Amino acid sequence: MPINTANGPIEAHALGRTLMHEHLVIGMPGWESDSQAPAPDFRDMVAACVDRVEELKAAGFSTILDPCPNDLGRNADLIGEVATRTGFNVVFATGLYNEHHGGSPYWNMVFATDPDADKRLCDLFVDEIQNGVRGAGIKPGVIKIGTSNPPFSDYEKRVFKAAAMASIATGVPITTHTDIVLGDEQLAFLTALGVPASQIIIGHCCCSGDHDYHMRIVDGGAFIGFDRFGILYPRSDEQRIESLMRLRQDDALGSVIISHDTVCSWLGDMFPPAIMAKFNLTHHPLHFTRTIAPKLKTAGMSEAEIESMLIDNPRRYFGGAGG
Numbered sequence: 359m360p361i362n363t364a365n366g367p368i369e370a371h372a373l374g375r376t377l378m379h380e381h382l383v384i385g386m387p388g389w390e391s392d393s394q395a396p397a398p399d400f401r402d403m404v405a406a407c408v409d410r411v412e413e414l415k416a417a418g419f420s421t422i423l424d425p426c427p428n429d430l431g432r433n434a435d436l437i438g439e440v441a442t443r444t445g446f447n448v449v450f451a452t453g454l455y456n457e458h459h460g461g462s463p464y465w466n467m468v469f470a471t472d473p474d475a476d477k478r479l480c481d482l483f484v485d486e487i488q489n490g491v492r493g494a495g496i497k498p499g500v501i502k503i504g505t506s507n508p509p510f511s512d513y514e515k516r517v518f519k520a521a522a523m524a525s526i527a528t529g530v531p532i533t534t535h536t537d538i539v540l541g542d543e544q545l546a547f548l549t550a551l552g553v554p555a556s557q558i559i560i561g562h563c564c565c566s567g568d569h570d571y572h573m574r575i576v577d578g579g580a581f582i583g584f585d586r587f588g589i590l591y592p593r594s595d596e597q598r599i600e601s602l603m604r605l606r607q608d609d610a611l612g613s614v615i616i617s618h619d620t621v622c623s624w625l626g627d628m629f630p631p632a633i634m635a636k637f638n639l640t641h642h643p644l645h646f647t648r649t650i651a652p653k654l655k656t657a658g659m660s661e662a663e664i665e666s667m668l669i670d671n672p673r674r675y676f677g678g679a680g681g
Contacts (some may be wrong), residue, residue, distance in 0.1 A: 359529050361676050362487065362499035363421075364441035364448040373447060374420030375665075376672040379533070379561065379585035379617035380643050381424050382407045382440060382448070385431025385625025387461050395627035403623040404439050410622045410643070411444045417644055421447035421672070423617075425502040425533050425561075427454050429461030431625045434494035441496075449676075452486040453502035453521060454479075456535060457513040460504070469516055476520050483524035499676075501525055504535025504561070510543050518544070522551035531557035531675060533583075538565045538592065541582070542574045555579030559615050559675065562586055564598045572605060576613040581675055585617035587650050588640040595640070595650060603657050615675070616667045618643050 360367030383403060389395070414422065426432045432451070441448040454460055469475045483501055490497045503521045505514050525532050532553060534544050541560035549555050560575050563582035575582050584602060587595055605611055620643045629637070640649075651664050 361449065362497040362530070364437050364450060364496045365445065368447060370673045370676045372420075373669075373672050373676065375418050375668050376421040376423065376447075377414070377419060377617045377643055377646075377668075378423045378559070378615040378672055378675075379425055379583060379619050380422045381426050381619070381621045382410075383431055383433050383436055383623045383625060384426055384621045386459065386628065387429060389431065389626030389628075392626050398623070398625050400436065403433075404436055404443075407436065407440045407622045408443050411440060411446045411448075414643060415444065415446060417647060421449065422643075423449045423451075423500060423533070423672075425451045425453075425500060427451055427460065427502040427504075429455050429464075434491040434496055438494050438496045449499040450496075451500045451502035451533070452483045452491075452498040452524075453500075454517045455502075456504040456506040456537075457511045458506035462513055465517070466513060469513070476516060476523070479517065479520035480523040480527070483521065484527050487524070487528045487530050499530060501530055501532045502535070503532065505537065505540045505544060507537050508540060510540055510547070515547065518547055519551060522548050522553050525553050525557065526551075531559070533559040534561045536560060536562050536565075538562070539571075541566075542571065542578070545575055545578050545580050549578070556581075557675070559583055562619075564601065565592055567593060567597055567601060569601065569604050572601065573608060573610065576605070576608075576610045581613050581615050581671065583615045583617070585615060586619045587616070588618050588620070588642060588645040589637075590640060596653075599650065599653055599657060602654065603659070606659060606663070611663055611667060612671060612674075614667050615671055616646055618645055 437450050486498050501521045503517050555578050558580040560580055561583040564584040
């Protein structure tokens with residue numbers, strides 16, 4: 359079974375150098391209510407995304423995974439045009455975000471009124487994967503779901519259940535959002551429903567400094583996301599490097615996914631310019647290769663180990679879907 363990308367299906371060996379958690383466009387629910395924010399211009403957003411992708415291509419990357427779920431401003435028309443104009447592999451998502459920051463008011467109403475809501479949500483994910491996003495026609499290649507702060511809410515468990523059902527039905531893997539914790543609970547919940555651990559990424563694990571937490575997920579067979587390099591809260595990049603080197607000592611680098619969680623174009627105007635300017639000093643999708651990789655080499659990691667995290671680990675993650 360091939361991997362869905364916005365430019366059509368590919369095999370896992372064709373992914374090449376891959377960043378596994380970057381966004382073209384994000385809009386937090388409610389962005390459209392800010393009538394004082396600059397109105398988003400589709401052509402300007404496409405141009406900004408094309409420029410960013412061309413920069414990645416020039417640096418030797420072939421693929422990004424954009425795990426924006428349906429309720430965070432996902433724009434399949436934009437994704438399709440950027441992929442067509444650049445010839446770049448963009449694997450994008452179907453799914454729903456966590457209860458605290460996602461589209462939960464709508465889906466909580468569905469869950470409260472529709473006795474077949476779990477199947478309805480599963481069928482939505484499956485239909486997009488098999489038939490394409492309505493209007494755009496392009497097909498997601500991953501399912502994105504998430505939790506917020508503990509506890510793992512009943513709403514989130516229903517979304518996870520629908521995602522598990524859709525993943526098993528289609529063979530498409532799952533990637534998650536965490537707010538520092540609950541990754542091991544996410545993994546236990548999904549695998550108990552029958553999702554192979556090897557087709558699960560537990561996201562944002564690098565926001566935790568708990569090595570035992572990392573290793574519980576690795577030992578459970580899943581991938582862990584070191585996918586927020588350049589975001590200096592709640593941990594510094596130096597602390598993330600220390601965590602990576604500890605994982606190396608335990609021969610766990612084969613379970614690490616690398617990325618930054620950058621956003622090329624925001625919908626709305628959530629952040630003051632001064633905050634965005636400071637944020638953008640380090641938050642760039644080439645930050646790992648430009649800044650972090652040399653520091654890892656100084657700490658003793660080899661070029662081959664670094665490249666394997668960028669090439670081999672994404673290929674193995676998608677291998678269940680694409681051979």
